[in-house]
Amino acid sequence: MFKVNIERIGDVAVIHCGGRVAQSSAAFRLRDAVTQQRDARMILVDLSDLQSLEGGGLGMLVFLQRWASDLGIQFKVFDPPAFVRERLKQVRSASELEIAGMSEVLFLLGWEPKELWQGFRRAA
Numbered sequence: 001m002f003k004v005n006i007e008r009i010g011d012v013a014v015i016h017c018g019g020r021v022a023q024s025s026a027a028f029r030l031r032d033a034v035t036q037q038r039d040a041r042m043i044l045v046d047l048s049d050l051q052s053l054e055g056g057g058l059g060m061l062v063f064l065q066r067w068a069s070d071l072g073i074q075f076k077v078f079d080p081p082a083f084v085r086e087r088l089k090q091v092r093s094a095s096e097l098e099i100a101g102m103s104e105v106l107f108l109l110g111w112e113p114k115e116l117w118q119g120f121r122r123a124a
Contacts, residue, residue, distance in 0.1 A: 002026035003049075004033045010110065013037035018049035021057030030057065034064045034075075043068055044100065048079035058091055065097055076100040 002025075003018040015033050020026065030045075037043050045061070047053075061077065068075035076098045080088070088097060 002029060004029055006033055006036070008040075011039075011041035013040040013043045014046060015043065016046045016049070018051075020052035021050065021060075022052050022054045024056050027056040027060040030060055031064065035067065037073075038071065040073055042074040042076070044105065045075070045077045046079060047077055047081065047084055050081060050084060053084050053087060058087055061097055062091075074098075076104075078105055 001019045002021055002023075003016075005016040007014045007016065013034075015030070015037075017030065021030065034043055034045070043064075045064075065075045078100045079102075080099060085099070088099075
């Protein structure tokens, strides 16, 4: 089962994905979630809870990268599991997808790692 949740943080849309993108209906749900974010400056697709990604889902990510680029929207995937990273390396067109690391995501969301660490130390 594929789950998708949308969160807006300023002009950044974060699309949290979980479960399996094994059927075309899941890939289309991902497409619909992303294409609803036309007014975002950036779309960040969180793949950390993904359990399976088949060819249709991989193709959809490539399509969405191009769709966002055509609209001037930055599109990045975040924290893909190792098996997804491996699939991205194997498919040439998918290797163009930008993968954001944690520090980059924190910066893009306007959260400085130093500020977070100081806040954590005060709370402890």
